[in-house]
Amino acid sequence: MMAYIIRRVLYAIPILIGVNVLTFMLFFVVNSPDDMARMHLGQKRVNQAVIENWKQERGYNRPLLYNSEAEGVGSITDTVFFQKSVKLFQFDFGSSDSGRDIGYDISQRMWPSLAIAIPVLMVGLLVNISYALLIAFFRATYIDLWSVVLCVVMMSISGLFYIIGGQYLVSKLLHLVPISGYDTGLGAWKFLVLPVIIGVIGSIGAGTRWYRTLFLEEINKDYVRTARAKGLSERVVLFRHVLKNAMIPILTGVVVVLPLLFMGSLITESFFGIPGLGSYTIDAIQRQDFAIVRSMVFLGSVLYILGLLLTDISYTLVDPRVRLS
Amino acid sequence: MNMDNLVILWTDALVYLLLVVAIAFGIYASRKEHLRAPWRYVIRSKVGIGTLVVLLFYVVIGLSDSIHFHPPLDEPDKNGEVIYSSEVISLFDQMVSGLRARQEKTYSAPLATHLYAKENIELPDGTTIRDFPRLKYGGAHLQDPEKDWKGDIMALSALGIFKGLVLTLVLSNILLIFLTIRSGCSFEHTARNVLVGRTEIPWCVALAVLGLMLVVFMWSAELATKYHLLGTDKVGEDVFYQSLKSIRTGLLIGTLTTLVMLPAAVLLGIMAGYFRGWVDDVIQYTYTTLNSIPGVLLIAAAILMLQIYMSQHADEFNSLVERADLRLLFLCIILGVTSWTGLCRLLRGEAMKLREVDYVQAATAFGVGHFQIISRHILPNVLHIVLISVVLDFSRLVLAEAVLSYVNIGVDPTMNSWGNMINSARLEMAREPVVWWSLAAAMIFMFTLVLSANLFSDVVRDAFDPRLRSTN
Numbered sequence: 001m002m003a004y005i006i007r008r009v010l011y012a013i014p015i016l017i018g019v020n021v022l023t024f025m026l027f028f029v030v031n032s033p034d035d036m037a038r039m040h041l042g043q044k045r046v047n048q049a050v051i052e053n054w055k056q057e058r059g060y061n062r063p064l065l066y067n068s069e070a071e072g073v074g075s076i077t078d079t080v081f082f083q084k085s086v087k088l089f090q091f092d093f094g095s096s097d098s099g100r101d102i103g104y105d106i107s108q109r110m111w112p113s114l115a116i117a118i119p120v121l122m123v124g125l126l127v128n129i130s131y132a133l134l135i136a137f138f139r140a141t142y143i144d145l146w147s148v149v150l151c152v153v154m155m156s157i158s159g160l161f162y163i164i165g166g167q168y169l170v171s172k173l174l175h176l177v178p179i180s181g182y183d184t185g186l187g188a189w190k191f192l193v194l195p196v197i198i199g200v201i202g203s204i205g206a207g208t209r210w211y212r213t214l215f216l217e218e219i220n221k222d223y224v225r226t227a228r229a230k231g232l233s234e235r236v237v238l239f240r241h242v243l244k245n246a247m248i249p250i251l252t253g254v255v256v257v258l259p260l261l262f263m264g265s266l267i268t269e270s271f272f273g274i275p276g277l278g279s280y281t282i283d284a285i286q287r288q289d290f291a292i293v294r295s296m297v298f299l300g301s302v303l304y305i306l307g308l309l310l311t312d313i314s315y316t317l318v319d320p321r322v323r324l325s
Numbered sequence: 326m327n328m329d330n331l332v333i334l335w336t337d338a339l340v341y342l343l344l345v346v347a348i349a350f351g352i353y354a355s356r357k358e359h360l361r362a363p364w365r366y367v368i369r370s371k372v373g374i375g376t377l378v379v380l381l382f383y384v385v386i387g388l389s390d391s392i393h394f395h396p397p398l399d400e401p402d403k404n405g406e407v408i409y410s411s412e413v414i415s416l417f418d419q420m421v422s423g424l425r426a427r428q429e430k431t432y433s434a435p436l437a438t439h440l441y442a443k444e445n446i447e448l449p450d451g452t453t454i455r456d457f458p459r460l461k462y463g464g465a466h467l468q469d470p471e472k473d474w475k476g477d478i479m480a481l482s483a484l485g486i487f488k489g490l491v492l493t494l495v496l497s498n499i500l501l502i503f504l505t506i507r508s509g510c511s512f513e514h515t516a517r518n519v520l521v522g523r524t525e526i527p528w529c530v531a532l533a534v535l536g537l538m539l540v541v542f543m544w545s546a547e548l549a550t551k552y553h554l555l556g557t558d559k560v561g562e563d564v565f566y567q568s569l570k571s572i573r574t575g576l577l578i579g580t581l582t583t584l585v586m587l588p589a590a591v592l593l594g595i596m597a598g599y600f601r602g603w604v605d606d607v608i609q610y611t612y613t614t615l616n617s618i619p620g621v622l623l624i625a626a627a628i629l630m631l632q633i634y635m636s637q638h639a640d641e642f643n644s645l646v647e648r649a650d651l652r653l654l655f656l657c658i659i660l661g662v663t664s665w666t667g668l669c670r671l672l673r674g675e676a677m678k679l680r681e682v683d684y685v686q687a688a689t690a691f692g693v694g695h696f697q698i699i700s701r702h703i704l705p706n707v708l709h710i711v712l713i714s715v716v717l718d719f720s721r722l723v724l725a726e727a728v729l730s731y732v733n734i735g736v737d738p739t740m741n742s743w744g745n746m747i748n749s750a751r752l753e754m755a756r757e758p759v760v761w762w763s764l765a766a767a768m769i770f771m772f773t774l775v776l777s778a779n780l781f782s783d784v785v786r787d788a789f790d791p792r793l794r795s796t797n
Contacts, residue, residue: 018614026626031633039633152783156720156776158727160747161768168754266621267728282732285625293626300619 012305019301024085033060093295102295113264113276120199132211154205163271166198180273195272214246256311259303330395330409334650337391363788371527373784375534376777390417390573413646427462429561436552438464463553485547489540497532556762568766570741578726579719586661594669598676612666620663627659628734649737668714675707709789716782720775743767
């Protein structure tokens with residue numbers, strides 16, 4: 001087991017290097033730091049001195065890959081690539097283009113993101129699995145048919161509509177909770193209720209339909225027929241046998257997204273004004289703060305790879321048929 | 326319209342290329358029984374044919390909106406030659422030129438006769454009062470809006486619905502005559518069969534949906550000539566026109582993205598599964614790396630870079646339309662880069678299974694070349710997977726466009742798209758009274774398209790993957 005995990009972690013390294021090189025190319029080679037500076041300072045009345053100054057402040061004035069002026073190791077380390085990209089491996093994100101420490105911002109903004117993402121995931125799972133089980137219990141009846149229709153309809157509505165509609169209905173017409181904002185500590189709950197509910201509602205369509213398919217796949221298997229033949233009631237068959245076996249794909253599907261919960265939800269957070277990592281990213285995109293976007297790309301990749309690793313491990317834990325190889 | 330004023334945008338060219346490919350595939354498929362059978366299943370399912378009719382409406386509007394040209398100016402020059410405007414419009418724009426030209430001052434509600442906000446109006450006797458001014462175009466033909474408005478709307482609606490019904494009747498009779506000739510039975514017999522749904526293809530469903538669409542279409546066309554059917558937006562542009570124009574953007578994002586990513590996904594996926602070894606390693610590494618970057622962030626980064634490039638090279642673009650078009654194409658490409666990995670992985674697994682199948686082994690033993698084995702034996706056997714994933718991806722991409730445009734990393738802000746409409750509607754919802762029509766219009770149009778696409782793709786998936794039929 002240990003050897004397997006170590007091998008998987010080692011396998012992740014070339015992928016992270018690939019991500020790093022790719023983002024470096026995207027941010028520094030396609031457009032030179034001069035272009036970035038001009039974009040930030042505005043097109044008009046920009047002279048070379050101002051641009052140099054801007055680059056100096058943010059450390060973009062080094063050569064990209066190889067510094068011929070520096071001595072020894074410095075010729076490799078004193079470059080944009082080393083300073084800006086390689087340092088990400090130590091989770092040293094440096095400072096943003098507006099001068100703030102990105103690492104500190106991330107550690108602060110992680111918690112509001114999690115405060116939304118975890119309840120949405122948990123409540124969503126509970127609601128979707130219960131609903132899917134209900135449909136599976138009443139399979140091939142009108143309840144089944146209309147539930148599937150409902151799921152497809154809910155899937156076809158843009159997530160933006162749930163948010164805008166929900167905000168309008170609950171906050172503006174009924175005045176139940178504030179439209180947007182955030183509070184520290186426990187006072188935050190009233191800002192979190194609406195985004196969580198909307199997040200769960202938005203996930204019902206696709207989620208329930210997917211779980212229903214999983215359950216129905218299991219129900220048609222031989223061991224279920226055997227269980228029924230033994231005289232077990234439909235309830236016991238469904239909860240003891242079907243649910244247990246269908247939990248394998250459900251669980252692994254959840255594990256893969258677990259690490260990404262840190263990244264938060266871009267849309268929800270920006271609509272509700274929650275100071276999480278999602279809105280941090282959006283703000284960075286809109287302010288065109290490349291340092292933050294670059295850090296978030298790297299962080300996202302690390303978390304994704306972590307998710308894949310956890311999935312593989314959880315497979316072996318819940319399903320003894322899967323062997324590590 | 327002659328040829329030299331035609332403007333071929335990149336996306337237009339690709340759309341028509343896609344159309345040609347689709348037609349060619351259709352002809353190819355119609356000759357092979359194993360490909361014809363699933364499509365027959367689609368056509369014979371009620372949901373399949375119903376949604377197909379709805380989708381066709383969208384496609385026709387999208388295609389007619391994809392022929393661009395410089396319109397001729399009204400007055401010819403001294404030598405009697407036609408001068409062309411520098412503006413680029415599409416065939417669709419020309420068909421609905423009334424909608425495009427009738428611009429109000431600012432917001433007005435659907436079917437309204439007055440503006441949304443009060444203004445100072447100068448009366449003929451010199452005094453000014455503060456009231457809602459009349460619209461320049463919406464309901465301008467009414468003498469006394471308070472009294473005539475209701476009756477006029479009713480009359481126009483009745484006329485529109487009547488026209489729609491007549492059109493449906495004409496079309497269904499043409500269909501019935503065609504069916505009569507083909508079946509050789511009497512007209513009455515065919516008509517009865519169609520109406521009670523005893524035909525193999527559920528024509529009654531197709532006709533019902535067609536009738537519904539035509540009635541709605543004629544009704545809105547009738548009202549839109551005299552009023553602003555869905556109101557006007559902040560700068561007074563007709564929202565109905567914007568929603569119709571957005572159809573092209575939505576369809577393009579849904580289809581071109583797939584077209585762009587398909588060659589790479591199919592080729593690499595099959596190669597990885599077929600050759601194994603280091604080829605497999607390299608390809609797997611590539612897609613795992615690309616996949617591990619969060620999609621939205623990759624798109625954001627790429628679009629930011631494009632923006633920089635465009636602002637540095639602003640003089641390379643002849644017009645705003647061309648610029649917006651290039652950005653749309655680029656968005657499709659980058660969306661393709663983020664979404665080809667799923668299909669590639671599926672194909673790799675399938676190719677891995679197929680290479681062990683007896684007939685492929687036999688072909689290898691006979692010394693058939695790799696290229697021939699892939700094109701003869703493997704490719705035809707994975708086509709259904711490709712098709713299913715193309716159709717399933719479509720609705721996801723249409724919805725993704727809205728989200729991306731909301732974050733400002735979607736299509737160009739000057740381009741009509743549902744995402745841009747929703748984006749602007751965000752601030753409008755905070756107004757008092759609420760400006761809800763932009764949002765509602767975008768949602769209705771998008772919902773109809775995505776719902777039909779979702780239902781259609783389910784039928785296609787069932788048709789091509791019979792294993793799933795039992796559970797769904």
